[in-house]
Amino acid sequence: MPKCYYPWPTIDSPIANAFDDEEKDWYDNDYTFISQEGIKRCKSQVLSRVATYMNPTCDSIERMRPCARLMIYITLFDDYFGMTPAKELKAIADRIYEVMMGEDPRPDEIGILRQMAQARKEWIENGMPRFWIERVSINFYEFILYGMMEEIPFKQAETTIYPTLAHYLSFRKYSIGMWPYGDLIDPCTNFALPVHIYNHPVVQRCRELLSLIIVIQNDFASLKKEIEIEGESLNIIFILRNQYNLSYQEACLEAMRLHDAYGQELNDLHESLRFLDLGAFQEDTYNHIYHIKLQISGCANWYYSSGTNRYEPKGFIVPKYGREGDDIVIPHSIFVKK
Template structure:
């Protein structure tokens, strides 16, 4: 008889803030799917619509009450997620071609009529950010971070996803590429348009700010691995989850691996909280730097709020689209009784 697994729930030493426009793009995103995501199968689009991916943007940036400033952020939340879903099994050389083209589009090139529709969403988001006053250096920042999401993150996962038998990375190796593939470097960039202030380059590049951004990624990696564990436990070849890696590397039960993962998660959250309370002197930009790190924290608690309270079905059976080079019919059945949240 299968032993019950208690999947822990993430909590943070700072508040969760609710967005005043949390569900504002529910109808618009359906139109985006129908117009620009036609490279996904009809069944795949049906799977996407109940995921409420646009709500990730509003839940993670909950102080923004501007539909205009939030709209391109909602676009990015959808196109980065579905880019990962669709191209997650794509060979590295083909992925590099896509990464180069994504960078060109995000920096100002226009997609041709015959190109994949997701590029039109990227171009439109870039235009909307410019209209809303985002400077060139910020456009360069989010474009570079999106490129690194693909090449330092997704591309580094491919050998494990394509291995003939399950192969586990060591934990430091996993975190080194997963902190990029989770997408939080460009997600974190969305703080700036949402608060209507682009953090200056010299403040953004400061090691303390960069560490806070890295902690955003690492915390969300673990948060996401807890959220997706329900699905991934039943996938025979799945190895890219911190629970599986801790279990394999240290010979732990899945329950003990959950405990160890949560310890690491909480240590990262406490480090972020302490860094926020002891920022260095940023001169005339002290208030803006403090506010930026505050919003990093809100992104983390907001993402957890989306997992637990948005109504998304993303982590249910048949929640994901079938990726390019993937196979239809790989859906799994998960006995609900083995997953009980504390």
Template sequence: MKEELILPQCRYPWPTIPSPIANAFDDEEKAWYDNDYTFISEEGIKRCKPQFLSRVATYMNPTCDSMDRMRPCARLMIYITIFDDFFGMTPANELKIMADRVYEVMMGQDPHEDEIGILRQMAQARKEWETFMPRFWIDRVSINFYEFIMYGMMEEIPFKQAENRTYPLLAHYLSFRKYSIGMWPYGDLIDPSVNYALPVHIYNHPIIQRCRELLSLIIVIQNDFASLKKELEIENESLNIIFILRNQYKISYQEACTEAMKLHDAYAQELDDLHQSLPDFGSFQEEVYNHVYHIKLQISGCADWYYNSGTSRYEHKAFIVPQYGREGDDIIIPHSIFIKE
């Protein structure tokens, strides 16, 4: 009898809430690809459109009913995902240059006419946020995006470029994957979606930082379950918690799934417990409680997107070909187009 691998679904001790504007940006998203993502091939754009990446923003921020507040969030959901997909194999020295340029644009510089179109999306999102979000929040999301590249994508490069499959230990994997999953800037999108930016001293509180870290760690495991079927078909893929647990502890795929879900559930319970036992934040108590509540909604909303949005992202050959990938149907971007003398 052929062995089957049963993948458990991620479940949470809090509700999943549907967004009133869940599919609102489907048409705009297509136009963004056609106008600003032409650095990937026509085939790559065709692969992107049925992934419904703009819906990640609405599913993860389901209490927001404002198109204007959600539009720049939808832009970010797309440009962070495409940036990761396309530049995930880029050498570290080039990626550092790109990270610097992205940070400059997100902080206020406009891209040049001949620069890559993804920078136009970043600049437009920033301009939209500037109409209703404070400067300190713009700084926050810009720094977190920079760290997504430097502490996340950069740390994955040795494993992605290794000639033979190489596995990090679990502790090492989680230390960089919690950045490369992109949830630090994704978590920042709670503020525009509820139209309230956590003050700096509240945001920096260790309880809030732990809740944000748990958001990242939970989504890491959630994403690894969602992408496992596709990644089993990739010859040298090692950056999935199921592969890592299997290799580190010499267990079966099914046992690795069980262990990963135990870790996932423990993180989810910790987040729920922290939400129910927040310290005294004084006059900010209601806003802090609401923020952590929305961290939880982001998690269950992301799972809802994986399972129920109709995305094709985790189907065979749904991803675009990365800049330094092995297939030849996407245009390679010289890193010099990021840099203007």
């Protein structure tokens, strides 16, 4: 499969494997809605390393811990609820926002909410301001609302249907989860971008490019697995083939061309920050965009070097509304009892 490369460094984390044992306890205590076979698959994916690989300059276990929690719960949320009908998914999104903003889950609610609440408490203990808590909560909410929910018509179609490339990128940049992933730069660097800096068009475009680049990076990483899935349409290679009548090779070349163009744009915007007047936050903003770039190369490093088996056959858990023939049964009586 084609691999992605970048004109900036790939840095190794000094605490890359720090949560390998701890995350197993999280699965055993708070992910009991997944079957034992599903838990076994999760543990072999080393998902906590996504946080450390993507934020490689952070050497603080305390600041990294809630980030590792998010990496796991956003990934498994997507895996498990990816086939959930839109109405039900909207109710789940509303409850997640409440918990991430401050409510504690009730004892009868699904354990993944306890991970979300604990991450929020740990971020606050580490000094993250309220505006940042609201930022990551909204971005998680939009990951569901504008990402996962927009994928449902394609995932639940009786016959294979493909979005156009423009439509795919419009929702996939949310469903890839990189808006909340990008928020983790702040606790990992121990500096929260002020609201007016975060909202600057150049910063927002850099965050969007983080998402778009990882969309293509992820589609290459998962291509070997997804090419064997009947009816799978949500991969840029398949979409390019369908829309432009390309061969696999041609589609891969075009996808990589787009990927590299986005990477160059991000590099150019990073350099252009020196022409902006960001006052006292000039250096902090430059450092933030630098860490966006490190997240991208770090994610690729995780795909290729971490030892994860996530993209091997039967690497995923089976979603709540899975296809017939799935070999893992995941009981799910309720998510919300309100």
